Amino acid sequence: MFGFILRRLAVAIPTLLLLIVVSFLLMHAAPGGPFTQERALPPQVLANLNAKYGLDDPLWRQMLNYIWGIVAHFDFGPSFVYPDRSVNQIIAAGFPVTLTYGAISFVLAVVVGVSLGVTAAIRQNSWLDYCAVGLSIGAQVLPNFVMAPILVLIFTLWLGWLPGGGWGGPAFWIMPVIAMSTSFMASIARITRSSMLEVLGSNHIRTARAKGLPESKVILRHGLKPALLPVISYLGPAFVTMITGSVVIDMYFSTGGIGRSFVDSALNRDYAVMMGITILVGALTILFNLIVDVLYAWIDPKIRY
Amino acid sequence: MVDTQQMRSLAARLAEPEVRGRSPWADARRRFRRNKAAMVSLFVLILVALFAIFGNQLAAWSNEEMDFAVMGQAAQLGAPSFANGHYFGTDDLGRDLFSRTVQGTQVSLMVGLIGAGIAVIVGTLYGATAGYVGGRTDAVMMRLVDILMSIPYMFVLILLLVMFGRSMTMLFLGIGLISWLDMSRIVRGQTLSLKNREFIEAARATGVPAWKIILRHIVPNILGVVAVYATLLVPLMILSESFISFLGLGVQEPLTSWGALISEGAGTMNYGTLWQLAFPLFFFCITLFAFFFVGDGLRDALDPKDR
Numbered sequence: 001m002f003g004f005i006l007r008r009l010a011v012a013i014p015t016l017l018l019l020i021v022v023s024f025l026l027m028h029a030a031p032g033g034p035f036t037q038e039r040a041l042p043p044q045v046l047a048n049l050n051a052k053y054g055l056d057d058p059l060w061r062q063m064l065n066y067i068w069g070i071v072a073h074f075d076f077g078p079s080f081v082y083p084d085r086s087v088n089q090i091i092a093a094g095f096p097v098t099l100t101y102g103a104i105s106f107v108l109a110v111v112v113g114v115s116l117g118v119t120a121a122i123r124q125n126s127w128l129d130y131c132a133v134g135l136s137i138g139a140q141v142l143p144n145f146v147m148a149p150i151l152v153l154i155f156t157l158w159l160g161w162l163p164g165g166g167w168g169g170p171a172f173w174i175m176p177v178i179a180m181s182t183s184f185m186a187s188i189a190r191i192t193r194s195s196m197l198e199v200l201g202s203n204h205i206r207t208a209r210a211k212g213l214p215e216s217k218v219i220l221r222h223g224l225k226p227a228l229l230p231v232i233s234y235l236g237p238a239f240v241t242m243i244t245g246s247v248v249i250d251m252y253f254s255t256g257g258i259g260r261s262f263v264d265s266a267l268n269r270d271y272a273v274m275m276g277i278t279i280l281v282g283a284l285t286i287l288f289n290l291i292v293d294v295l296y297a298w299i300d301p302k303i304r305y
Numbered sequence: 306m307v308d309t310q311q312m313r314s315l316a317a318r319l320a321e322p323e324v325r326g327r328s329p330w331a332d333a334r335r336r337f338r339r340n341k342a343a344m345v346s347l348f349v350l351i352l353v354a355l356f357a358i359f360g361n362q363l364a365a366w367s368n369e370e371m372d373f374a375v376m377g378q379a380a381q382l383g384a385p386s387f388a389n390g391h392y393f394g395t396d397d398l399g400r401d402l403f404s405r406t407v408q409g410t411q412v413s414l415m416v417g418l419i420g421a422g423i424a425v426i427v428g429t430l431y432g433a434t435a436g437y438v439g440g441r442t443d444a445v446m447m448r449l450v451d452i453l454m455s456i457p458y459m460f461v462l463i464l465l466l467v468m469f470g471r472s473m474t475m476l477f478l479g480i481g482l483i484s485w486l487d488m489s490r491i492v493r494g495q496t497l498s499l500k501n502r503e504f505i506e507a508a509r510a511t512g513v514p515a516w517k518i519i520l521r522h523i524v525p526n527i528l529g530v531v532a533v534y535a536t537l538l539v540p541l542m543i544l545s546e547s548f549i550s551f552l553g554l555g556v557q558e559p560l561t562s563w564g565a566l567i568s569e570g571a572g573t574m575n576y577g578t579l580w581q582l583a584f585p586l587f588f589f590c591i592t593l594f595a596f597f598f599v600g601d602g603l604r605d606a607l608d609p610k611d612r
Contacts, residue, residue, distance in 0.1 A: 011448070011451070011452075012455075014452075015452045015455055015456075018452060019456055023461070023464065026464060026465070026468060027468070029468070137594075137597070140593070140597055141540075141589075141590045141593040141594050141597070142590075143544055143547075143548070145547065145548060145551040145564070145567065145568070146567065146586060146589070146590070148571070149567070149570070149571035149574060149582060152571075152574075153574055153579075153582075157574070157575065236455075237454075240455075240457055240458075241459075243457065244457060244459040244460065244548075247459070247463075247552060248548065248551060248552065251552060252571075262460065262463070263463075263552055263554075266463055266464075266466075266467045266554065267467075269467060271468075274460075274463075274464055274467070275464075277460065278457065278460045278461060278464060281457040281460055282455075282456055282457050282460075285455055285456070285457050286455050289455050
């Protein structure tokens with residue numbers, strides 16, 4: 001197992017480096033520099049600014065400095081638009097918020113999705129099954145940017161129960177979490193249902209039943225574990241899509257997470273912040289995929305890469 | 306000893322016209338036709354396509370014209386009505402929402418189809434090549450796909466859009482760039498299961514070059530699976546594009562798309578102009594629904610696993 005983790009790490013780290021290098025090169029290939037304005041700056045000022053941010057160094061040197069800053073000091077450099085703030089500060093302000101509602105949504109999507117899928121599979125062709133299937137098909141066409149306005153319309157404008165935006169106590173969490181998790185809940189429920197049905201029809205379940213195990217044990221120990229494999233492999237891409245969804249959530253509910261900073265910096269052309277967030281999200285994604293792989297190998301001992 | 310009776314009946318049967326076999330495609334078509342949800346969805350898709358193509362002929366207003374009688378009072382005067390020709394109402398600037406929705410439908414469908422098209426072409430060729438060649442080439446090519454897949458592509462796409470200007474070309478390029486990854490994996494898997502079959506071996510033995518084997522013998526045999534995933538890819542492409550347009554980073558005015566229209570409608574729903582959200586949302590949802598159902602129906606009809 002340890003060797004397996006090491007081997008996965010050996011792939012993950014170059015991937016991250018590649019992401020950093022590519023986004024760095026992209027930033028430099030973009031037309032116009034960070035200080036390009038409608039009214040051109042005097043050349044002396046521009047030279048001073050470039051010197052201050054180290055932009056007059058050769059490209060390879062800048063890149064090495066940047067990578068070294070991230071690797072050694074976890075420092076993404078200064079923001080190009082806000083002279084008094086560093087990228088780290090901007091990320092530190094938004095990241096806890098994103099992490100809070102992101103983690104809640106993720107856990108909720110997995111727990112509710114799996115239970116819904118398992119229940120639907122056990123009671124196949126009952127009204128509960130039909131409800132679960134119908135719900136999961138319906139939720140597929142309700143991505144976060146469709147859910148968000150509908151939720152605000154119902155709960156804020158019509159019923160007046162929940163605040164339409166901002167960040168504070170649990171009342172502010174509810175709508176972002178629902179908007180973020182619905183479509184994943186649906187997908188997870190669908191995947192769990194179909195793989196559970198497949199597993200329940202297999203021979204080892206019949207054996208478990210034949211030797212007189214209680215039904216709960218049959219389902220939970222012999223059914224659920226193999227049935228979870230497709231769900232786990234779905235979690236990797238789901239995590240990426242979910243963290244991408246934070247952009248919409250932050251924009252729509254003004255929760256102030258990193259998605260907001262990302263779009264703001266995109267509109268401001270604050271490349272340093274954009275890159276910082278992209279790299280952070282990339283690192284999280286790679287880390288998460290690693291966890292998923294390890295989990296996968298742990299559940300199914302047959303799998304070796 | 307041979308029973309003459311049996312021989313005679315055998316001869317009679319031989320003389321009967323041969324039962325005509327059904328090709329796998331005809332078989333699939335029959336299965337698909339029996340799937341009601343998929344047939345209804347296909348019908349819906351055709352309607353949406355007709356709406357996109359001929360909608361402008363029905364519109365009383367063009368999508369650029371502003372109705373100055375309504376402008377500024379969209380909440381009071383801009384509601385959907387047949388009297389003033391705004392079937393779907395107007396947006397906040399007094400533009401006709403019907404023709405805007407037609408335009409948005411055109412753009413969104415085009416993005417979906419082109420994105421899926423790029424995915425089909427690039428993904429199929431890439432996956433088939435990797436699977437057929439195998440060995441170290443395969444390992445390197447698939448490792449590259451793994452790496453690309455673990456990149457948060459939406460962030461990179463936004464990065465690209467901001468840096469190189471928000472244009473349709475960039476949008477297509479960005480969406481097409483990542484959409485083929487899944488497809489290439491699926492195709493590679495199918496190719497691996499095909500490449501040791503006898504007819505491939507026969508082709509190789511008669512000296513057919515590798516690229517010809519891939520194009521003429523492997524690709525036609527995986528078209529069914531490719532068709533299924535292409536159908537399921539279209540809604541995903543539409544979702545991606547709408548996501549970006551919802552953020553205001555996708556297609557730019559005067560062009561519009563479902564995502565941009567939903568974003569506009571969502572922004573103004575406070576002011577009692579709910580139709581601005583409802584109509585684009587309706588088209589968005591039924592189209593995605595229909596694509597998913599058609600894709601599922603195609604999978605049931607074509608996927609050899611479930612037979």
